[in-house]
Amino acid sequence: MAVNSPLPVAAELKPVNGFELGFAEAGIKKPNRKDLLVMTLAEGATVAGVFTTNRFCAAPVQVSKANLAAVAAGGKPIRALVVNTGNANAATGEPGLANARATCDEAARLLGIDAQQVLPFSTGVILEQLPVQKVIAGLPAAIANLKADNWFNAAEAIMTTDTQPKAASLTTHIGGHEVTMTGISKGAGMIKPNMATMLGYLAIDAKVAQPVLDELVRYAADRSFNAITIDGDTSTNDSFIVAATGTGGLAVDSLDHPDYEALRDAVTGISRHLAQQIIRDGEGATKFMTISVEQGRDMAECRKVAYAIAHSPLVKTAFFASDPNLGRILAAIGYAGIDDLDTSKLDLYLDDVLVARAGGRNPDYREEDGQRVMKNAEIVVRVLLGRGGAEATVWTCDLSHDYVSINADYRS
Amino acid sequence: MAVNSPLPVAAELKPVNGFELGFAEAGIKKPNRKDLLVMTLAEGATVAGVFTTNRFCAAPVQVSKANLAAVAAGGKPIRALVVNTGNANAATGEPGLANARATCDEAARLLGIDAQQVLPFSTGVILEQLPVQKVIAGLPAAIANLKADNWFNAAEAIMTTDTQPKAASLTTHIGGHEVTMTGISKGAGMIKPNMATMLGYLAIDAKVAQPVLDELVRYAADRSFNAITIDGDTSTNDSFIVAATGTGGLAVDSLDHPDYEALRDAVTGISRHLAQQIIRDGEGATKFMTISVEQGRDMAECRKVAYAIAHSPLVKTAFFASDPNLGRILAAIGYAGIDDLDTSKLDLYLDDVLVARAGGRNPDYREEDGQRVMKNAEIVVRVLLGRGGAEATVWTCDLSHDYVSINADYRS
Structure with a gap:
């Protein structure tokens, strides 16, 4: 696929x-x-x-x-x-x-x-x-x-x-x-x-x-x-x-x-x-995700956050399921390794939908808006760190049943 | 499971x-x-x-x-x-x-x-x-x-x-x-x-x-x-x-x-x-893996290597498939982040089977020995780094179809 x-x-x-x-x-x-x-x-x-x-x-x-x-x-x-x-x-x-x-x-x-x-x-x-x-x-x-x-x-x-x-x-x-x-x-x-x-x-x-x-x-x-x-x-x-x-x-x-x-x-x-x-063409991929991290202190910390999101199996399976379980993205940002990250300055967008504002759920966010975006085959996750002017972008895909099948059977 | x-x-x-x-x-x-x-x-x-x-x-x-x-x-x-x-x-x-x-x-x-x-x-x-x-x-x-x-x-x-x-x-x-x-x-x-x-x-x-x-x-x-x-x-x-x-x-x-x-x-x-x-009881787990890394310079680098193996989706799917694709373990060791690792001093065991010696395939290793171990429900991966006297152990499980199912459906 x-x-x-x-x-x-x-x-x-x-x-x-x-x-x-x-x-x-x-x-x-x-x-x-x-x-x-x-x-x-x-x-x-x-x-x-x-x-x-x-x-x-x-x-x-x-x-x-x-x-x-x-x-x-x-x-x-x-x-x-x-x-x-x-x-x-x-x-x-x-x-x-x-x-x-x-x-x-x-x-x-x-x-x-x-x-x-x-x-x-x-x-x-x-x-x-x-x-x-x-x-x-x-x-x-x-x-x-x-x-x-x-x-x-x-x-x-x-x-x-x-x-x-x-x-x-x-x-x-x-x-x-x-x-x-x-x-x-x-x-x-x-x-x-x-x-x-x-x-x-x-x-x-x-x-x-x-x-x-x-x-x-x-x-x-x-x-x-x-x-x-x-x-x-x-x-x-x-x-x-x-x-x-x-x-x-x-x-x-x-x-x-x-x-x-x-x-x-x-x-x-x-x-x-x-x-x-x-x-x-990622193994079993059904979605193409662009992870864009902005307002970091330097490119390195933006890449850290982008990769934490892009590598999280929980985030990737949620995208496979088209499930706007966006807390998993926040959790991945939280363990990305920025020790002095002030989560109260952080915004999170899914395409044009403001999901989290100032580190918490955006009061105007409606589940159906997140659901609408998650159904797309191409999705942009945008994180604003509120710490500076650096940015980094990483591209990845979701984690599907087919990923497991392909890699479990690769040598057979 | x-x-x-x-x-x-x-x-x-x-x-x-x-x-x-x-x-x-x-x-x-x-x-x-x-x-x-x-x-x-x-x-x-x-x-x-x-x-x-x-x-x-x-x-x-x-x-x-x-x-x-x-x-x-x-x-x-x-x-x-x-x-x-x-x-x-x-x-x-x-x-x-x-x-x-x-x-x-x-x-x-x-x-x-x-x-x-x-x-x-x-x-x-x-x-x-x-x-x-x-x-x-x-x-x-x-x-x-x-x-x-x-x-x-x-x-x-x-x-x-x-x-x-x-x-x-x-x-x-x-x-x-x-x-x-x-x-x-x-x-x-x-x-x-x-x-x-x-x-x-x-x-x-x-x-x-x-x-x-x-x-x-x-x-x-x-x-x-x-x-x-x-x-x-x-x-x-x-x-x-x-x-x-x-x-x-x-x-x-x-x-x-x-x-x-x-x-x-x-x-x-x-x-x-x-x-x-x-x-x-890991989500979808079918195997229990003990990752033991020995002969490191300090506990921190042993943990790095153990976690690189334990987190690799390719390693985890190979264990799910009972496939002794042991090169995936070596690859994970290789990107664990020990910049001066001398791979020619490294040995790898799967339970009691010496798979890799001095960084390459053990000449005496037979695929059927690896296969025998991989079929077990409990497996010990043992890495000898040949650099010192420190060690660390991490426990993990394989990555199965059920992991994807459970996490794709968690909120439904």
Whole structure:
């Protein structure tokens, strides 16, 4: 089940010059299923990424971080990305690292580049060794069908418990140049800030200097992939990668460049769109909730409150039931960890309905008004803390019977 | 559904001299249901409590804390406790406080004591005003049936979403004296450290000086009610109260008293028993899980890891499914927030089965061994961090379809 999330249309996913994608059915998890994706970048492209903060960071994440660090230290640029589903290659120790490196070795050999120029990614079950021979056996087929207009197939190839592929494309004008950007994402349960079993890949045809792209990917991630949560679990494999192929007319060589902000905002916008698709396809999700916390002292405390609400199983089941049991939201705000919170200054809105005022029930609030909003598939929870001028927004979904079913049966 | 939790037997709940209990059907939530409880204490009794840290601390909690503070400041001792179910009187502002005080006023008038000598408690729906006239109308009936052997009825009277009453009783010998202690508890969902919609009341017939009892209740709570969690939500109303009637032979007047430790350990043991009954009756629970984290640098980081595991919806659904998807436990350890955790020193056991060794899959681990343990109704998850000598234990339950059903339908 997915909340108001139309399938991306293959024809609307615009190719990005200098970026090609090829897939294969490597039989890693099940037969007859796309489970391997290779992406290649033209010479001169720059690549930046953000990765999970989980201490059980998976083997491919360790290798990808090391290979990006090698570029920063003056090594050859990244020229290819390889993604497999079906196995996360996480908590697999030294054999896991060897398997991730073997994947890079073989992809590099087939593409005629160095192994350090390949970034590997995996998603799927944890604690089981990657069937690396299947990955290696699948690479030639994936490389044979590399094409610039393979985005829709690529979106399908990286799905795990996703019920639908996730992709977005945008053409805009910045500084007099046409800029095209297209991306894909995956992830359903286990999505949370600092990322989860979540993968996102975005290609843009602008030329973006490495330090600028490093800053840009962090900025966009904080306002997109790091601001979504389904169940609070952060995975071992999450990665969000932005590649700038440099094939278009726009070139941004510093953060002071007059076109930087426009490019940053466009990238943030499409990243948010890719991230929100994950929530709309959240495991068992029937509602899409925007949690907006305003009037905090700083962004950090606003995020604390937003996540306390977004992670509360009691709040999430109440939304599933369309039950305006709004006291559960107040309780979550109360335990969010703001020790000096003055609840008598706090207001709570559900869409446009003022539910609680000055920390208590709004005398004018009528149950039927709350009920009307709760029946919607998209709901905004708005908290005014009355302490300052900072704000933060988090997106999440409800907790349904289907969430339990999907996660209880995932490996069966 | 409850996990291996036999009903307490009324005849085995021993009266505690100097402590009486009376109940009524006050019609606060539904007709024909015990929903009001009055407990009275003999002259000379001492009372101490720990309360929720939720910033939306309910009106009765505010009044109870103020009345205990008045005793500490030299006021008259506490002589009565009043508990209603059906309405939490939380996030109800000034009218809520007035209603909590009106409850004390009327109980005091009927019992011939001062209003400050009464502690009020409420549990139920948040954000709705307490129907205080029903509480007041029910008090005479509750007071009329005050009896020392009403513990089982009292346990039933404080139930909300509980499927069964919770109570425990113990007679032991300390320092040559027979000591009797009997307690009741309630709470199902919304249980977490620093407490939840959880109420616990324990009476002991020893004479315990106020400062000793204050320390004792904190010590016992940290190792019982503050070490259980069902869904991570902390409520507005949680309270754990210990009353020492002073009617027995044992008297402990300081923390240096030779019998203090034995008394402390007995109280901690029965408190743990009362707390664990809440987990066994957790909303929709089918499994009872003990999460034991050892070899940490300090107790705080051990608790962080234990709670990350205990709160992970992915871990909890895997236990519900009896699926040894143990990577989910490693992932939860990885995001628990220990920034310098060296995962290569970490071992993970499921009961006696060594699942992960040195941060990776134990080469000798066989899926059928994990499967065997996961089918049990009681499971111990044991994490060895390899960093030090501290440890912490937390008790929790799985996440089932019934959890969603119960919490989606709670108010209907």
